[in-house]
Amino acid sequence: MPYQILIFEDNSRLRQSLEMLLNDEANFYVAASFPDCDNADKQVEKYNADIVVMDIDMPGIGGIAGVKKIKNTNPDVKVIMHTMFDDDNRIFDSICSGADGYMLKNTSPLQLINALQEVMTGGVPMSPFVAQKVFQHFRQSKIEAEQFDLTAREKEILELLVKGNSYKMIANKCGITIDTVKKHLQNIYHKLHVNCGTEAVAKALRHKIVNPE
Amino acid sequence: MPYQILIFEDNSRLRQSLEMLLNDEANFYVAASFPDCDNADKQVEKYNADIVVMDIDMPGIGGIAGVKKIKNTNPDVKVIMHTMFDDDNRIFDSICSGADGYMLKNTSPLQLINALQEVMTGGVPMSPFVAQKVFQHFRQSKIEAEQFDLTAREKEILELLVKGNSYKMIANKCGITIDTVKKHLQNIYHKLHVNCGTEAVAKALRHKIVNPE
DNA sequence: AAATCAATTACACATTTGGGTAATAGATGT
DNA sequence: ACATCTATTACCCAAATGTGTAATTGATTT
Numbered sequence: 001m002p003y004q005i006l007i008f009e010d011n012s013r014l015r016q017s018l019e020m021l022l023n024d025e026a027n028f029y030v031a032a033s034f035p036d037c038d039n040a041d042k043q044v045e046k047y048n049a050d051i052v053v054m055d056i057d058m059p060g061i062g063g064i065a066g067v068k069k070i071k072n073t074n075p076d077v078k079v080i081m082h083t084m085f086d087d088d089n090r091i092f093d094s095i096c097s098g099a100d101g102y103m104l105k106n107t108s109p110l111q112l113i114n115a116l117q118e119v120m121t122g123g124v125p126m127s128p129f130v131a132q133k134v135f136q137h138f139r140q141s142k143i144e145a146e147q148f149d150l151t152a153r154e155k156e157i158l159e160l161l162v163k164g165n166s167y168k169m170i171a172n173k174c175g176i177t178i179d180t181v182k183k184h185l186q187n188i189y190h191k192l193h194v195n196c197g198t199e200a201v202a203k204a205l206r207h208k209i210v211n212p213e
Numbered sequence: 214m215p216y217q218i219l220i221f222e223d224n225s226r227l228r229q230s231l232e233m234l235l236n237d238e239a240n241f242y243v244a245a246s247f248p249d250c251d252n253a254d255k256q257v258e259k260y261n262a263d264i265v266v267m268d269i270d271m272p273g274i275g276g277i278a279g280v281k282k283i284k285n286t287n288p289d290v291k292v293i294m295h296t297m298f299d300d301d302n303r304i305f306d307s308i309c310s311g312a313d314g315y316m317l318k319n320t321s322p323l324q325l326i327n328a329l330q331e332v333m334t335g336g337v338p339m340s341p342f343v344a345q346k347v348f349q350h351f352r353q354s355k356i357e358a359e360q361f362d363l364t365a366r367e368k369e370i371l372e373l374l375v376k377g378n379s380y381k382m383i384a385n386k387c388g389i390t391i392d393t394v395k396k397h398l399q400n401i402y403h404k405l406h407v408n409c410g411t412e413a414v415a416k417a418l419r420h421k422i423v424n425p426e
Numbered sequence: 427a428a429a430t431c432a433a434t435t436a437c438a439c440a441t442t443t444g445g446g447t448a449a450t451a452g453a454t455g456t
Numbered sequence: 457a458c459a460t461c462t463a464t465t466a467c468c469c470a471a472a473t474g475t476g477t478a479a480t481t482g483a484t485t486t
Contacts, residue, residue: 095351124344131337134347138308151432164412166472180434186474196442196474198410199377205418364462380442393464399444409444409472 007033037066071098220246250279284311
């Protein structure tokens, strides 16, 4: 039995050509397609869908909210985003909302078919550009981090603070007095432009000045 | 001119078969291969490499440190990790260190060849399982977050704390007294199993209990 | 040789934070 | 109707945090 596919895409021309493209494959069957995803969760239920092809920019609730709805009720349905948007926010919001793939609309028909095949074998298809963005997200750290110009000692102390150590514990672990710790942290706060430890921790983690875990 | 490839792999049988495999391709040429990557940066320089295939578990400095060295001196060289390890730490450390791809050793020869072709066209080849892990890294948030069982009010207050607000500022913004803020935070600290604000902030960000940014 | 920077210590002072205990009122659930 | 949960306030007290100023040492730079 072919995989049941739903398409959510507001451009009717594109929607129809997607339908034709996918229906040409022996193991795909487009059960239905819609110009908006306001009832996406119910449609998925009704048609017992295996795969959803989801546009982002649509009238109504939008594709990212759509994924969320679908994944809440049917976590096993595979959802592949299919959009022309390649900005960080849309990409990461989609992933966080539970998308199983992210293909840009400049993808060739063959590659899109491959993406759908791939997602059914447990893969996570994404356009090369998207993969780039995702990898970059992990890096970019040091470039920014070095902007703050922390000394080795300061980084060490900040790292201990982020790990939840009190001033006293930091003093012990570094073999220095608590006053020195205070002084270092004071300098650190100035360099990070923050006023207290909690802010410093937030900034350190967000800007990846210290290693996460 | 074929792409110049370097291989770092301590298993000599595998190293040799990789050499043969890649040399069979018209546009690849294995310039050299080594059982460790202690001088990886210099070798890359010397052989003017385009692509590096890098094992992780090797005697000496190890593949992840190896990537770092190479990327520091030659950021344009493409480095593909090639390893049997599929744990989160090795994957994310590799990415953070600058790897341009991550292929598991159960990859078929054909897929490995494709991965190398892909990386030269700006792609980021990775085994499906690795892509899964990477995507999961963005999600996992809510699943874990809900474990802590914070009430709506507690989430709100934790979020304000993470943003760098003092107890007093939180009290103002929420229109409640500072004592109430204290009480809420006390409850939050218990639920998160932490003892102070900095730890709570670290945990909130790491477990994505609050929105980043 | 002089200047700068990193790391260090010290002290004083005000403010903030965190723990414990107790009590009230409204909402929710059984 | 009773029990539980959530949000709220209050008070006391100890400990931690943050700021300012000042001084010393060693290393690095100019």
